[in-house]
Amino acid sequence: FVVVDLATGQAKRVAEGHASMMPETENGFALNPITIDPDYDWVYFGAMHGTTLYRVPAAAFDGTADTVAAKIEAYGKKPYSDGITVDGSGQVYINDIQTMAIGVTSPAGYKVIANLPNGESWPDGISFGPDGYVYATLNQMQT
16 A cells, blocks of 8 residues: 655555455456545455455554554455445445456455446446446456
8 A cells, every 4th residue: 555644745655565465366466446435444455366355444544554464354255356335334346357247245245236238348447426326437448
């Protein structure tokens, strides 16, 4: 993580190289999906090519790099993913690039909630709109 002090502009790396941010496959992509909950209490993240979603208290970023690393905890299962967003009840919505779907995870497990139409590429960014709907962008990198 790179933490920026908005008052001073100073930046620092924390938890660099932590296993939670690393891919589970050779030549895979590391830390990519990342979001913060609506109350700014938890930062959720994982490696794009990883199958575990992690979280860390946002307040931990006020401490040292070691403080952040010590507070990281596994939260739930996830597929390979590019984007995530979280609701107020701790359900994390995930763009599932393995099955071209959108899923949701919590400590209780992972499930697909919507499949992309045939011919669409993988889901990329994802966010809640002001109307309470979840919106996702689709990557159009067809091979």
